[in-house]
Amino acid sequence: MCESDAEARRVPSGHMVRIITEPQRVPVPGGKIIDEFVGRVSTGTDGVSVARMKAPAGWDEPAQTPEFDEVTLVLAGSLTVEHDGTSTEVAAGQAILTPAGQTVRYVAGASGAEYIAVCVPAFGPDLAHRADDPI
Numbered sequence: 001m002c003e004s005d006a007e008a009r010r011v012p013s014g015h016m017v018r019i020i021t022e023p024q025r026v027p028v029p030g031g032k033i034i035d036e037f038v039g040r041v042s043t044g045t046d047g048v049s050v051a052r053m054k055a056p057a058g059w060d061e062p063a064q065t066p067e068f069d070e071v072t073l074v075l076a077g078s079l080t081v082e083h084d085g086t087s088t089e090v091a092a093g094q095a096i097l098t099p100a101g102q103t104v105r106y107v108a109g110a111s112g113a114e115y116i117a118v119c120v121p122a123f124g125p126d127l128a129h130r131a132d133d134p135i
Contacts, residue, residue: 031056039122049122053115055079057109061132063105063109068119070098075116077107 023035024042032055036042037051055077063082072079073095081088081096082105089109090096098104115121 032059046122049119051117055113057110057112062116063103064128064130065103066099066119068125069100071118072096075114076114077111079113080107107135116117
């Protein structure tokens with residue numbers, strides 16, 4: 001007998017509904033601020049991560065080929081997302097979906113960027129596969 005979809009999605013026992021009153025600050029170089037509300041660092045959740053990012057004007061990061069899908073919702077400023085030999089501008093009020101296995105690079109616009117990143121499964125440095133990572 002097959003279990004229902006609702007039963008398949010049920011949270012394992014021992015997990016409880018909880019409010020997250022403060023995110024966990026994740027240190028990164030280059031002036032970018034990452035505040036993780038849900039994820040491997042803040043809640044020990046490996047299925048999804050939700051973080052608020054603030055990047056100063058001109059900030060960029062090395063290209064990465066992550067093992068997770070990422071939805072990036074820009075709240076203020078803008079981001080350029082480089083992929084497939086092209087660049088996509090993402091303005092405040094827009095979102096972009098980058099699938100796992102796609103090589104991407106994020107660059108903050110002239111006024112910086114504030115955005116929410118949702119990753120499935122949850123972001124982890126070992127899953128990002130950044131171009132500058134040691135082999």
